[in-house]
Amino acid sequence: MNFNLTEERQMLQDTLRRYLREQYGTARRNEILGSDTGFSPDIWAELAELGVLGALFTEDMGGFGGAGFDIAVVFEELGRAGVVEPVLDSALMGGRLLAAAGKTDLVEQVIGGALHLAVAHAEPDSRYDLDHVNTTATDNTLTGRKAVVMNAEAAEHLIISAKDGDRIALYLVDKGAAGLDIQGYPLLAGGRAAEVTLENTPGTPLGLTLGDYEATWRLALVAQCAEALGAMETATAQTQDYLMTRKQFGRPIGTFQALAHRMSDLLIELEQARSAVINAAGHVTDTDADLHLSASKNLIGRIGRLVAEEAIQMHGGIAMTQEYELAHIAKRIIMADHRFGDTDYHLERFIALSAA
């Protein structure tokens, strides 16, 4: 047993943390949040240059990481700083799917920061179900609608799931393809998504199935849990600071036992969340990965809600304002529960898997 990061991962964590602390402060982030594109091309280029995108891929794929703990290290730091750039969807999910399809040249562009992708799987009435796909593929032309597709407007290519007969397969669709309509909108916790409709839109089969999507979905779960953990670390740290500095009734409010005990509970639960992320990252490619991942996502969802709500409550009104950093962080934490299956979804999945 060894719970220390390897030297390489420790360096990656230190570098990324320092970079984001210096370059991704509240003012910069608010500027990005208010921008039309919803993300900063400069930040994206610098993340690529720092090797952050490359860390999401194995050496075989042209990267220098790619394991569960590499992904966890990167996303914990992105979450800590409340980063809204679509690293999870564009680089990790899009890039890893292309890597699985053997598109080495495109993966190289992703790692270099030159290529943006979007992954369109969920549909308006699929909620979190993975096998609910109504979009059809007939002779490699796609027709259907995809819901809340992250980064769709900025993507050069979209990776889209469709049903070819009974089989769910993945297709690569160019942004300019005929019959492709992208209706973009901003997201509550930053970044942009879109409703995507396809009408006889030509796509290139990637030779990937639902099983390949699920393998990438597992990596996304690790990333999402780690991102939420990073955000929770920021929320608890900010709340601790606030309790020690904010004075009411002539003393720091953290000296009131009612608040001090609740702060202690948050710190206890934060350690639980940290362990859950370690479990997810460490077991992501094991045969019983799904059991671990569902356990982690459920726990992160529950504790995330507690941390976000308690951090706001203990701050009081100031945390209700849009410009205050904690407000953004709390939104990131809660919105993590709306991706890749929520607390209840993973509770049910855990029950089903542990009964099996």
Next chain:
Amino acid sequence: MDLSYSPEEQAFQAEVRQFLADELPGDIADKVRLDTDLTKDDMERWHAILNNRGWLAQNWPAEFGGAEWSAVQRHIYDTEAADANAPRIVPFGLSMLGPVLQKFGSKEQQDHWLPRILDGTDWWCQGYSEPGAGSDLASLKTKAVRDGDHYIVNGQKTWTTLGQFANMIFCLVRTDADAKQQEGISFLLIDMDTPGVEVRPIILLDGCHEVNEVWFTDVRVPVANLVGEENKGWTYAKYLLTHERTGLGGVGFSQAGLKTVKRIAKTANHNGKPLIENPHFAARVAQVEIDLRAMATTNLRIISQAAAGEAPGLEASMLKVKGSIIRQEINDLARRAVGPYAMPFASEAVEGANDRIPDPFDAGPVAGQYFNNRKLSIFGGSNEIQRGIIAKVTMSGGGK
């Protein structure tokens, strides 16, 4: 014990329901249902409709033009209004300042200000909280110094709800810097058009502009605008805080919210079935509904006591805590129910955003509302303050 409304109360309920069906403008009800920000005009229109019927000042005595409703009647109205998606009555003039002027104001002040509240001439906002005086309101620092027939006011108020629409603000100001905290505070009415008053917007985390900062720089306020006696403002403020106590639990809002959750959950798909049939989700909904049913009765018990002339004390704090927890739980269920569609930012602040987000549930910005309603356990005396009141009264030996 009799849990039913009397025949008179039933008739009143039918009358309110009919009135809402006939008079509530459809465009306003739609906005309330979808949690879209109401404009000043929307709110003024609704006030005028109520005033026309004599139902605007529900708790005022008839001598001041009020409806003089009983606590039960007000509860009936609140429930029916929430069910019909009527906007809440903007409380600052009607529920807050009105009763204070009626109890502590001079005859001149009553004659001048009260009719203007009813006919909408004045839009009032509340100047209580300051950046350093939230839960600890008595530590407020905004100063008013006497200068002949005027006070000169300097300082800053915050969390001023709908201050951007207001032309008048009632403020707690410090008139005696040497007195003990609560004893040097006065209650002052300030015209917001006076030079030196500046309103700055605060945008909340869901993108809405509903609160403001109000800054005062050498603002001259006529001494005639002092309510009651100098340095007695804390007494009036406390009266104001304890006066308007029905509706604190937000029962009507919770009932309406629960209906929305069920409606969404009947439409939303979960593994090929409606979400409402999913045992985990159904259990969450049932749990909060069970709590709400009990709280509705608690609320009615307290209202009956108030109707019998007993001033609610602890019970008001209890209702506020429990009511906010239940409402927030319902908001949480609504955001869960819409699944991934909780993520789009459907804000009025983003031009055209609503048109581009095809919301399959016609639910409105439920996630925004979830975040916005975190305020319920913070404002008007946070839940921590309410629990402190309950503990102090019941465990310090000073209570009944």
